[in-house]
């Protein structure tokens with residue numbers, strides 16, 4: 001089984017999806033100079049984005065042995081990456097959530113909303129950076145390599161892009177040209193993502209200490225990898241389907257693709273945690 | 285600054301696990317948790333020569349490892365709550381059990397398998413160098429229990445003067461990573477750090 005760290009698997013994948021989606025939606029809104037009315041029209045699909053983020057945070061506290069003391073996680077802000085991750089994640093959620101609230105209530109004026117959006121984008125980006133750094137531990141050879149940032153980034157790009165498109169379609173703010181661009185980028189991103197997955201699998205074959213071989217850590221590693229890639233490809237297929245057959249892009253269609261892509265990402269993240277090992281003796 | 289640590293005589297250790305059990309008993313640990321663990325590293329085999337099988341570099345030796353109260357503790361660096369901390373006065377690395385949130389990230393980072401998660405209390409625990417006994421002028425329980433007198437505990441500068449600087453041996457990680465406060469007297473069969481000719485015989489026991 002590769003899901004023993006299920007709470008962290010869900011937390012990291014959902015957070016990366018939400019931040020990836022938020023960065024794209026917000027960049028789009030800023031560049032296209034959305035007015036308050038326009039921003040307001042995104043409120044329902046954006047609620048889904050924040051719900052995903054909220055569920056992610058719930059999972060993150062479930063991971064703790066003593067969740068009532070969760071606030072102690074901030075104690076080493078600036079000194080431990082895990083503290084930084086929790087802090088910037090919470091700040092992203094708070095500032096972005098506030099902006100969403102203002103957009104729903106049509107309050108605060110456009111300028112305030114713009115400022116909040118930019119701040120939330122910055123916080124989200126730092127949150128993602130901190131999340132990567134949490135796992136870059138030099139005593140954990142299976143994490144301390146280029147595939148940790150790459151795979152985290154690809155989750156953000158692929159799932160974030162899909163969530164972005166779903167939000168645009170759900171907010172009735174889409175057009176054929178947009179879909180064409182997105183699907184083209186998606187094909188490239190999925191290709192990179194598969195290369196990253198295979199490159200990582202290859203590296204795992206080489207990591208070995210006196211008592212642990214990375215490739216022996218997961219029973220049926222090859223099958224999981226196959227499933228991960230297959231689900232991603234299937235997701236891409238459904239994602240691109242309307243474009244191929246010349247039909248209108250529907251939210252349901254994209255939602256189905258998103259479920260497949262997220263399942264693939266969850267398997268990939270499950271493998272990530274299952275491939276934990278140290279440079280010496282195994283953890284308890 | 286004073287730094288306490290262990291001397292581990294792998295040339296004497298027979299892997300009897302008395303230290304592990306003495307610690308478990310004294311600290312009242314459940315089956316899953318062991319503040320001290322005995323790693324049995326074994327390798328080699330037999331090769332056929334005509335009608336007979338002959339030994340081909342068969343080796344085995346034991347390492348009794350608790351927490352090394354490292355000078356660069358990976359656990360402390362990873363800990364978000366500050367519960368895992370290094371004491372200034374004696375160099376011991378301890379868990380403040382009232383602060384720990386049970387995120388277990390210290391256990392991810394430690395390359396010696398020292399942090400032991402207490403599921404029922406939802407917090408991390410580990411070897412504290414028997415700090416309570418030290419304050420009573422006693423030696424740690426594991427050290428006193430060893431029938432082979434293969435463990436010692438004390439000021440690292442004294443232990444290093446007496447026994448040298450060795451802290452690298454398979455299957456331990458390179459000592460440069462965390463600067464563990466241990467001195468090891470090598471078994472004659474010892475393999476260097478990074479050796480891959482052997483394996484851990486007792487993964488379920490550690």
Ligand code: SF4
Pocket residue numbers: 350351352353354356357358359360377393394395396397398399410462464
């Ligand atoms: S042995 Fe592990 S738990 Fe102990 S101080 Fe070193 S890194 Fe920390």
Ligand code: SF4
Pocket residue numbers: 362363364365366367368379383384385386387388389390391407408
């Ligand atoms: S389990 Fe406790 S001691 Fe270990 S890193 Fe988390 S908060 Fe720190």
Ligand code: SF4
Pocket residue numbers: 306307308310311319320350351410411412413414424425426427
């Ligand atoms: S010093 Fe004490 S707590 Fe640490 S291993 Fe020995 S007996 Fe156990």
